[in-house]
Amino acid sequence: MPRKHSAADAPLRLDNQICFAVYSAAHAFNRVYKPLLDRLGLTYPQYLVMLVLWERDDVPVKDIGEKLFLDSGTLTPLLKRLEAAHLVKRTRSSEDERQVLIALTPQGHALKDKARAVPQSILAASDCSVSELVAMKDEIVGLRDRLNAVIGE
Amino acid sequence: MPRKHSAADAPLRLDNQICFAVYSAAHAFNRVYKPLLDRLGLTYPQYLVMLVLWERDDVPVKDIGEKLFLDSGTLTPLLKRLEAAHLVKRTRSSEDERQVLIALTPQGHALKDKARAVPQSILAASDCSVSELVAMKDEIVGLRDRLNAVIGE
DNA sequence: TCACATTTAATTGTTCGCAATTGAATGTGC
DNA sequence: GCACATTCAATTGCGAACAATTAAATGTGA
Numbered sequence: 155m156p157r158k159h160s161a162a163d164a165p166l167r168l169d170n171q172i173c174f175a176v177y178s179a180a181h182a183f184n185r186v187y188k189p190l191l192d193r194l195g196l197t198y199p200q201y202l203v204m205l206v207l208w209e210r211d212d213v214p215v216k217d218i219g220e221k222l223f224l225d226s227g228t229l230t231p232l233l234k235r236l237e238a239a240h241l242v243k244r245t246r247s248s249e250d251e252r253q254v255l256i257a258l259t260p261q262g263h264a265l266k267d268k269a270r271a272v273p274q275s276i277l278a279a280s281d282c283s284v285s286e287l288v289a290m291k292d293e294i295v296g297l298r299d300r301l302n303a304v305i306g307e
Numbered sequence: 308m309p310r311k312h313s314a315a316d317a318p319l320r321l322d323n324q325i326c327f328a329v330y331s332a333a334h335a336f337n338r339v340y341k342p343l344l345d346r347l348g349l350t351y352p353q354y355l356v357m358l359v360l361w362e363r364d365d366v367p368v369k370d371i372g373e374k375l376f377l378d379s380g381t382l383t384p385l386l387k388r389l390e391a392a393h394l395v396k397r398t399r400s401s402e403d404e405r406q407v408l409i410a411l412t413p414q415g416h417a418l419k420d421k422a423r424a425v426p427q428s429i430l431a432a433s434d435c436s437v438s439e440l441v442a443m444k445d446e447i448v449g450l451r452d453r454l455n456a457v458i459g460e
Numbered sequence: 461t462c463a464c465a466t467t468t469a470a471t472t473g474t475t476c477g478c479a480a481t482t483g484a485a486t487g488t489g490c
Numbered sequence: 491g492c493a494c495a496t497t498c499a500a501t502t503g504c505g506a507a508c509a510a511t512t513a514a515a516t517g518t519g520a
Contacts, residue, residue: 165423165426170444173333173340174375175443179454181376182376182451183326184478198330199507200505202321202327205321206321209320216468222331223331227469250467252468252469273324279454282450291323300435303434304434305338338508353475368498377476378479384500403486403497403498405497406485
């Protein structure tokens with residue numbers, strides 16, 4: 155009896171991969187964010203950096219990297235672009251000259267108000283209750299943290 | 308009574324963003340996959356293309372793009388790298404000269420056997436039952452599809 | 461103090477991801 | 491048959507993402 159798919163192949167089928175679900179969902183989010191963030195003059199990773207800075211200002215690059223799981227190879231050019239857009243200022247710490255402190259400019263602070271409209275639009279696009287989203291978020295964060303724990307071995 | 312965070316800021320807090328959960332989980336997956344895929348000589352997006360081709364061979368670029376939600380700007384150079392690695396062959400369709408058909412080489416087919424070890428390792432790294440992962444995957448796919456539906460408006 | 465390791469950011473090179481454009485092939489309406 | 495739009499891949503340019511390396515500043519132990 156001929157079969158189209160072998161049962162042994164199930165683990166390799168695209169639709170069975172949770173990683174692809176996550177991967178493609180991340181891209182879908184990016185595409186929904188794009189038109190919203192265009193109005194703010196930000197890309198999605200730049201928006202994440204601004205979220206960090208709106209919570210706490212004047213932090214070293216390393217702190218931003220730890221919160222976003224990104225390294226200096228990604229952040230240095232990104233922060234330079236944010237500086238070129240007059241949203242942040244980069245200054246060497248006087249206590250520790252190795253560190254570069256990232257501070258918001260007045261324009262960077264001001265952008266926060268314009269950004270408040272973004273989460274609402276995303277919520278609408280996800281067509282989902284807040285409690286469902288929170289539950290999902292917690293599950294995904296749990297998975298992420300377990301994966302990250304494996305990496306640091 | 309002074310507060311560190313205003314309640315009005317809650318929607319902008321990084322840890323409340325499901326998009327960041329998804330974004331950072333995708334990167335965590337990528338980092339777990341990296342050492343496994345290095346042995347196959349593949350990057351993660353290349354692995355996804357190979358998953359598609361292992362299911363069905365000799366398909367136009369467009370079909371791969373629709374399955375992976377990627378366009379020719381991403382796929383053309385990626386497929387050229389897979390061709391340079393002798394894993395696929397790219398040929399213009401004779402019925403429709405606009406299409407480029409992607410077919411696996413013998414080496415491309417053979418790589419499937421080596422790839423079977425990958426999903427097991429990922430499952431172990433996720434430290435989670437299969438049924439939990441399947442449930443999560445379905446939820447995330449549902450969210451992704453709702454987001455994609457909004458984009459096509 | 462001085463050799464040594466550690467920390468931190470910057471740099472370089474490769475690979476994605478996508479918008480926008482190009483150009484060739486195909487389909488269509490007249 | 492012929493103008494026209496559509497489809498498809500390729501190309502270009504920009505912004506991530508990350509590995510690997512570099513270089514400067516700092517910390518540590520003898």
